[in-house]
Amino acid sequence: MTDARKRGGFTLVELLVVIGIIALLIAMLMPALTRVRQQALSLKCKSQMRDVGLTLRIYSDEFRGVVFPIGPEFPNPKKGNQIEWQTLGYEPAMPDLGRSKRWPVPAFHIQDEYTDGTYDKTKPITSLPVTNPPVLICPNDVEPTENHTYILNKYLAVNTLNSVKLSGRVRDKVGNPRSDSDVVLMGEKRVSEPDYYMEADPATEFDRVVDPYKHGIKLGSNYLYKDGHVDIVPPKVILDGLDSWDPTGGVVIPPPATP
Numbered sequence: 170m171t172d173a174r175k176r177g178g179f180t181l182v183e184l185l186v187v188i189g190i191i192a193l194l195i196a197m198l199m200p201a202l203t204r205v206r207q208q209a210l211s212l213k214c215k216s217q218m219r220d221v222g223l224t225l226r227i228y229s230d231e232f233r234g235v236v237f238p239i240g241p242e243f244p245n246p247k248k249g250n251q252i253e254w255q256t257l258g259y260e261p262a263m264p265d266l267g268r269s270k271r272w273p274v275p276a277f278h279i280q281d282e283y284t285d286g287t288y289d290k291t292k293p294i295t296s297l298p299v300t301n302p303p304v305l306i307c308p309n310d311v312e313p314t315e316n317h318t319y320i321l322n323k324y325l326a327v328n329t330l331n332s333v334k335l336s337g338r339v340r341d342k343v344g345n346p347r348s349d350s351d352v353v354l355m356g357e358k359r360v361s362e363p364d365y366y367m368e369a370d371p372a373t374e375f376d377r378v379v380d381p382y383k384h385g386i387k388l389g390s391n392y393l394y395k396d397g398h399v400d401i402v403p404p405k406v407i408l409d410g411l412d413s414w415d416p417t418g419g420v421v422i423p424p425p426a427t428p
Contacts (some may be wrong), residue, residue: 210308211384217304222393228276229335238272238336256326258365315363323366334375349396357383357390
């Protein structure tokens with residue numbers, strides 16, 4: 170009986186071989202599991218972006234077609250006093266960093282210590298939390314700055330003539346209409362950035378604000394388009410195909426030749 174029990178057991182070498190095979194299988198499966206997890210988070214993020222898009226559409230229906238919450242008109246001295254809309258987001262010059270007027274406040278009907286003016290003014294404003302709804306935080310983000318992930322296309326807010334109406338057609342620099350399925354309404358920011366908008370200068374602001382690989386190198390980031398659909402797009406496609414803020418992609422299109 171003793172000899173039989175000895176023959177039925179595993180030797181140390183056999184155990185090490187089995188453990189090595191298991192470790193190898195796990196190592197082979199981990200990349201696939203990581204990709205599946207990234208894809209699942211990306212799908213969840215897409216769903217949230219569509220929900221935010223529906224909220225903005227409801228806002229648009231309530232406020233005469235305005236594509237998303239905007240402030241009053243003002244002459245922009247940097248552009249020859251061109252009339253533009255003020256955007257509602259992070260404003261470092263304001264005592265509350267613009268939190269009382271950030272665009273989620275009117276869009277989601279938020280009422281908090283910033284809208285009431287009751288936030289603790291004895292503490293540094295940057296140490297106080299922001300009460301944005303959970304739908305504004307991508308599942309891939311952990312404690313994003315200003316408690317939000319999604320950022321709006323500022324180009325659609327500042328162009329008072331052509332772009333602030335959800336039902337209106339966005340036009341390029343020479344007036345040619347662009348399809349709503351080509352115009353980016355919202356993207357995803359870097360975790361460390363506080364901005365609520367993608368700014369108007371693609372040469373510097375895209376790299377600073379927008380996270381090009383929120384869902385991994387192979388996937389890229391999600392973008393909500395003006396027609397309501399969401400696509401996950403690598404940064405090269407966004408920059409080469411259609412700039413996130415300016416429908417001409419920063420290229421001045423010459424007017425058509427006169428016949």
